[in-house]
Amino acid sequence: xxxxxxxxxxxxxxxxxxxxxxxxxxxxxxxxxxxxxFEPNAFAEDQDLGALAGRLLRPFFADSALADSLPGxxxxxxxxxxxxxxxxxxxxxLQVLExxxxxxxxxxxxxxxxxxxxxxxxANPDNPITVLAATSGDTGGAVGCAAxxxxxxxxxxxxxxxxxxxxxxxxxxxWRDPVTALRVNDDFDACQRLVKTAFADxxxxxxxxxxxxxxxxxxxxxxxxxxxxxxxxxIFARTGTRPGLVVPTGNLGNGFAAxxxxxxxxxIGPVVLATNANxxxxxxxxxxxxxxxxSIATLANAMDVGAPSNFERLSGFGADLVEDVVRxxxxxxxxxxxxxxxxxxxxxCPHTATALEAYARMAPARRAExxxxxxxxxxxCKFADAVEPLxxxxxxxxxxxxxxxQRPVRLTDIAARLDELAAQLEPGRAx
Ligand SMILES: N[C@@H](CCOP(=O)(O)O)C(=O)O
Numbered sequence: 001x002x003x004x005x006x007x008x009x010x011x012x013x014x015x016x017x018x019x020x021x022x023x024x025x026x027x028x029x030x031x032x033x034x035x036x037x038f039e040p041n042a043f044a045e046d047q048d049l050g051a052l053a054g055r056l057l058r059p060f061f062a063d064s065a066l067a068d069s070l071p072g073x074x075x076x077x078x079x080x081x082x083x084x085x086x087x088x089x090x091x092x093x094l095q096v097l098e099x100x101x102x103x104x105x106x107x108x109x110x111x112x113x114x115x116x117x118x119x120x121x122x123a124n125p126d127n128p129i130t131v132l133a134a135t136s137g138d139t140g141g142a143v144g145c146a147a148x149x150x151x152x153x154x155x156x157x158x159x160x161x162x163x164x165x166x167x168x169x170x171x172x173x174x175w176r177d178p179v180t181a182l183r184v185n186d187d188f189d190a191c192q193r194l195v196k197t198a199f200a201d202x203x204x205x206x207x208x209x210x211x212x213x214x215x216x217x218x219x220x221x222x223x224x225x226x227x228x229x230x231x232x233x234x235i236f237a238r239t240g241t242r243p244g245l246v247v248p249t250g251n252l253g254n255g256f257a258a259x260x261x262x263x264x265x266x267x268i269g270p271v272v273l274a275t276n277a278n279x280x281x282x283x284x285x286x287x288x289x290x291x292x293x294x295s296i297a298t299l300a301n302a303m304d305v306g307a308p309s310n311f312e313r314l315s316g317f318g319a320d321l322v323e324d325v326v327r328x329x330x331x332x333x334x335x336x337x338x339x340x341x342x343x344x345x346x347x348x349c350p351h352t353a354t355a356l357e358a359y360a361r362m363a364p365a366r367r368a369e370x371x372x373x374x375x376x377x378x379x380x381c382k383f384a385d386a387v388e389p390l391x392x393x394x395x396x397x398x399x400x401x402x403x404x405x406q407r408p409v410r411l412t413d414i415a416a417r418l419d420e421l422a423a424q425l426e427p428g429r430a431x
Contacts, residue, residue: 001060003030003218006312015064016122019115019219020129022212023199029313030218032060038265043233049082050075052233053114053226056264060222065122073121077113077223084231084373087346087356093367094359095243096352097231098376103400104171105379106302107254108142110227111220115213116146116153123152123209130208130425131155134195135172136188136250136295137164137302138378143213144175154178155213156425158191161413163297163304167382167404174407182424186416189295189306192251194416201418208425215253216309224257225264232261232268235371242269244323246358246374248351249273249281250303252310254375259314259321269370270323274358276300276350281308282327290315299330299386300350302378326358333357334390341391349383352376 003018004010007028013021018030036059046052054071061070081101086092102109116131123129131153133143140157147155159172161183173181184191195212199205215221228245235243245268247255255273262268275281276298284290292307314322328336333350336357340346348356355374359367380387381397388394414420 001062002033004033005029006031006316015061016066019118019122019217020209020211022210022217023196027196027200029216029309031313031317032218035260035264036060040233040236040265040267043229049078049226049230052230053078053223056226056229057222066118069121073114073117074223074226077117078110078226080109082227082230084234087340088344090343093371095231095235095371095373096346096376097227097373099227100349100376100379102142104138104141104145105382105398105401106138106142107224107227107375107377108139109145111215111224111253112139112142112146112213114223115217115219116143116150118219119153119211120151125152127152128209129153129211131211131213132195132198133157133213134188134191135159136304137168138382139214139302140181141168141171144172144179144181147179148175148177150178153211154180156180156182158182158184158195158421160188160191161185163187164301165383165385167384167401168301170409171382171404173409173411174404180424181411182421183411183413184416185413187295188304190416192305192307192309194418194421197418198421204418204422204425214309215251215256221253221257221260224254225261225266228258228261228268229266231373232266235373236267239371241370242267244269244272244370244372246272246274246355246372248300248303248355248375248377249275249325250278250305250308252281252308252314254377255322256310256313256317259317263317271321272323272358273325274354275325275327276303276333276354277327277329278304278306279327280306281311282325284311285322285325298350299333299383300354303351303354324358326354326361328354328357336360337387337390347380347387347391347395348376349378349380350386351378352380
């Protein structure tokens with residue numbers, strides 16, 4: 001399999017080169033040159049998500065150094081539960097795919113765990129990788145956790161000061177070597193721009209072997225197709241109809257992974273994106289005009305993105321593939337957390353609540369056409385400060401989240417400037 005840049009001014013590369021580089025040399029994002037096609041029954045023998053992921057990803061890594069180790073990487077990366085639950089028995093057509101049972105309580109665990117196992121397999125001590133990850137809350141925790149103890153890749157995590165929950169900040173800053181947390185005195189988009197500026201600096205990039213663990217890396221998106229595949233196959237087998245998906249959306253990686261899985265033949269119906277008050281995608285869908293803008297802070301902070309990276313992939317791939325974009329402001333997020341809990345006892349994080357609200361706003365006839373799967377992208381305990389007062393109940397964190405609070409915190413403050421980031425990458429500073 002070869003990978004091409006969305007901008008078309010970079011050579012085709014192998015999977016390993018695409019993973020190592022993170023972004024293409026022309027500043028574009030990598031996409032597979034062709035897409036394999038699967039029949040739903042191709043996965044009939046797969047017993048679990050790891051086995052399904054190994055089969056799904058095989059063609060994407062056919063000529064890669066990972067080819068032989070792929071099944072093992074998938075089995076160990078995806079060794080946690082992936083429940084598809086019915087939050088309200090009175091509404092069986094709504095299923096929630098809980099993507100937050102990994103070690104850091106967010107869907108980012110799937111991609112981050114895959115990617116760091118892959119980095120350790122394709123890098124070596126003479127050619128190590130420095131992974132830069134910009135985070136608005138959840139990616140950084142997953143990357144730090146996946147990178148802790150990595151042999152040939154270190155992680156440098158950039159997060160926006162004052163824009164994430166107290167728990168998220170602890171979770172970003174609690175990992176041991178080779179992980180470094182940098183608190184940037186700006187918003188998420190500034191962190192993301194800074195990372196992209198670092199990639200564009202050829203000398204800096206070559207000196208440190210820079211790569212990405214954000215969804216700009218195709219190595220983050222490909223493994224994320226696996227859970228969409230598993231859930232849609234389950235509903236298709238049960239109902240004979242392709243389920244619709246409702247995907248909470250910030251940088252558009254999760255939504256794009258769903259579209260990619262559908263383009264590979266997985267039985268996925270319409271894809272609806274749910275955003276918070278950040279209106280870049282909803283305005284684009286309504287008007288056809290894409291205008292990136294400054295992000296605004298919301299309760300669903302991991303989705304506080306004003307310039308979604310994967311729009312670049314989506315626009316070339318077929319923007320009309322998105323059925324709808326539903327914008328949900330903080331008041332509606334709060335209400336949805338309250339009403340969901342009151343109706344069924346189900347506890348949603350603010351991001352998950354955007355998807356539940358988008359589903360609730362669909363016309364009844366459209367809801368009734370098929371089963372809809374809403375993604376639950378983060379554990380509500382990560383947002384206990386917001387959720388507990390709304391439901392009038394204390395949340396009990398699972399052990400892996402509780403453990404974060406016992407760990408020492410390490411972080412460095414920087415301004416959103418390349419020279420400050422570059423200084424942190426020097427030996428003896430980061431990792
Ligand atoms: N939602 C993110 C922002 C970065 O998104 P990514 O999917 O491109 O890593 C976060 O939680 O940090």
